Amino acid sequence: MEIKDLLKKELMILDLNANNKKDAIEEIATKFYDHGFVNSKEEFSEGLKAREEQGSTALGDGVAIPHSKNKTVKEPAVLFARKKDGLDYEALDGEDTFVFFAIAAPDGENNLHVETLAELSKMIMKAGFVDDLKNANTPDEVYGVIDKYSENKKEEKVVENTYTSNTPSNNDSAGENISKDFIVAVTACPNGIAHTYMAQEGLEEAARKAGVDIKVETNGSDGIKNRLTEEDIKRAKAVIITADKKVETARFDGKKVIQRPVSDGIRKADELIDRAIKGNANIFHSENKANESYEKSADDSQNLWQRVYGDVMNGISHMLPFVIGGGILLAISFLFERFMGDSSSLFTFLNGLGSDAMSFLIPILAGYIAMSIGDRPALMPGMVAGLMASRGAGFIGGLIGGFVAGYIINFIKKITRNLPKSVEGLKPMLIYPVLGLLLTGIVMYFIIDPIFTGINTAINNWLLNMSGSNRVLLGALLGAMMAIDMGGPINKAAYAFAIGVFTDTGIGSYMAAVMVGGMVPPIAIALACSLFKSKFTEKEKETKITNFILGLSFITEGAIPFAASEPQSVIPSVAIGSAIAGALVGAFNVQSPAPHGGVFVLPAMGSLNQALFFLLAVAVGSIVSALILGKLKKRPEEKLV
Incomplete structure (x- = not known):
């Protein structure tokens, strides 16, 4: 099966209308549905979104591969789409995405089409491929780019085999290949369609540049390919695992193992190969040498x-x-x-x-x-x-x-x-x-x-008898914890504590403190974008309404891009505001009747005063955070100095 058999002309979108990730997914799903490749637009769209929740399929360098292996797909197909001025698809490098290859694969089928998709995934890793696609203006020109890089792939096949074999080539001078360092690797992603093979390509290319031999096992949707043998593993200097799902690791007992997400095999392959060559990894000790599916983490950085x-x-x-x-x-x-x-x-x-x-x-x-x-x-x-x-x-x-x-x-x-x-x-x-x-x-x-x-x-009795001042301090602490890392371990610790208290005792005051603490950051960002326009880029200001809605819904993650780009000003600002909001909730003894919901829990609160105090805490915390952020944040032009 040729790539062009899957890459349908009728599915090409040479000028995508969408301006954000959500709309892009909907437009892509609609195209598949309108041309009869899926039975349900909604189900396929949900499948694409579910894959994005596991990790963005925008790999950086302007390209994304949204994909879903879904029971609603009638036959395998690939959609090509391009957004001329790019859009934010939450790429790994933080840049806009211009080129999309959307893959629809039938659930339960492991046919030849998977190998074809693997070839496409590897092709995307080739220098110049994406740039040429940006300049293609017709479906035939897109096919021309595919043909061009398919031919390059065939020409490189002989060279590639040198780096994916566990034995030296017959053309090598005696002992030349044997004297090279040899590394083995395993790649796997949840759906096993695209990232698995892109990581393979990335590692093989990095090994080629470093002058070392490598054999890469792929755990794709069509099963395990290029399986590592006992001899391969015994001979290898180190093992690289780039996987977002479990793979067999017991076989690597006693070897130096580096374990990373599959995206690192795509974007950080050079770094991984360099670490493997230098032996910069801990020895992996398996708790099960019988090759059962359980494994202890092989990541040497995981304590x-x-x-x-x-x-x-x-x-x-x-x-x-x-x-x-x-x-x-x-x-x-x-x-x-x-x-x-x-x-x-x-x-x-x-x-x-x-x-x-x-x-x-x-x-x-x-x-x-x-x-x-x-x-x-x-x-x-x-x-x-x-x-x-x-x-x-x-x-x-x-x-x-x-x-x-x-x-x-x-x-x-x-x-x-x-x-x-x-x-x-x-x-x-x-x-x-x-x-x-x-x-x-x-x-x-x-x-x-x-x-x-x-x-x-004992804890429940202590919480029930806690005085007003202690309640204020604990509310402030919980509110600040929600804002410090916005979904990270500190945030989750605060949320887990509040959920535990709510579940065990029915006390809702700490749940209310956690809720306002999580609501303040995105609302504060939205306010700051409105009050201090010169401190934000046009792209950042476009998120005002979204962040306001996310904040009211108790979804903190809208503030994460701002915190990531300028943590020294954003995190202290929102942490202070969230602490104030949590303290106010504690002072007024506001009780949340449910463990989630944001403003949607207001009608269910015990009294009108409770609801008003809850809103007051959110408003005061958000305003304080916005004012501090407006003072601390640099203007866009100042970041470049």
Whole structure:
């Protein structure tokens, strides 16, 4: 199959109308739908968006590869689109994106089209390819560029084989290739369509420039290709893993391993190859030499704290949809209760639905913490540990229970790894679930539950009896934590604390402090863009309305691009404003009736005064932050000096 068989003329958009990422996705999905390549425009659009949430497909240098492997796709196809003046697609290098290759792949199919898409992905890495596409004015000219670089690819194939083989070429002088450093690598991305092969191309090109041999295994949607052999791994000086999903790592036990996201294989390949040549990596020690799917992080830069944080974030990220969906429905139900009474069928339905979702918080948290540690076998005992904790030990007990279940499963894997092969199939179906649940239950029932139920009760009593001044200080601290890293570990720690208190005690004052702390940064940015126009670029000022809406909805992330571009002025400004907002909430003892929602929880608050004080805290914090930012922020021209 040729690339032009997938790259359809009727799907080409030579002048994209969209001016932002969301509209670009919608326009691309509409084009696929209008020409009959997908059954549902909405479903395909959601698939593209879901892939973007895993990491931007805009790779930098003006090119993006939005893609989705989706059941709504009728047949594989590639859409070419170009935005002449570029648009912000959240590229890895922060620059605008001009050229798009949107890929639609049928779910469940691993046919020849995947190899063709892999070739296209590698082609994008070639110098000059994107620039030539920027200048193409007709579909035939786009095809001409494809033909040009396809021919170059064929010419380079002989050279490329030298760097992807684990044996020297017959044309090499005796021993010449053997004397070179040899590196092995593994690439993988969640969908296994584009980034997997672009990372392969990036690493092979970097190895070629450095004069070293490399063999790259790809874990794509069409399976594992160019699989590394035992001899390859034994001979290799170092191993590079650029992957955004789990790959087999037990085979690398005792080797120097560098593990990075797949995007680093594309954009930082030279750096990774240089580290591998110098041996700048730690020795990887596997806890499982039986090639099971569980692996300990091979990233030499990941210390214990980073691994623990990653496990907790896995639990929290899976818990958040339950928090948001259940919390907002609870808030809406309280609104119906106020106006229609608690006998209203709407109140009963919405309150029950929201409460059901909220009842999953601790089991989901614990289950996915456990799964992050011990892979799929740990999910069930982790969720049961969370359910047990929800009856007494509370949020903290559930969090600890997730770690207990995960490490118990890893312990079981270790002690059963030398069982006869005849009973190997019993592990996932019998040994892991039964023994894992039994041991986790014993630890939870006899140790975790008694200890943390007592701790939880003591903390709850302390919080219930907290005086006004202490409430103000804690509110200020929580508000500031929400703004300091806007979605990072400090932000998540504050949110987890507030959720834990809300879940265990029903106290909503700390949830309110966290909420206003997260609302202030984007609203403050929007105000500053309006009040101090000369301090912001035209592109930054265009985000005013978006940031205002995001802030009111308790979505802090709208402020992240500003904090990233000038952290020394933005972060102190919003942290001070958020701290003030949190302190005011504590002073007025404002109670949030739900764990999410921003201004959408206002109608459900206990009184009009509560709602007004909540708004006052947000307004004061945002105004203070905007004024400080206006004073500290440099003008665009000053940044260049």
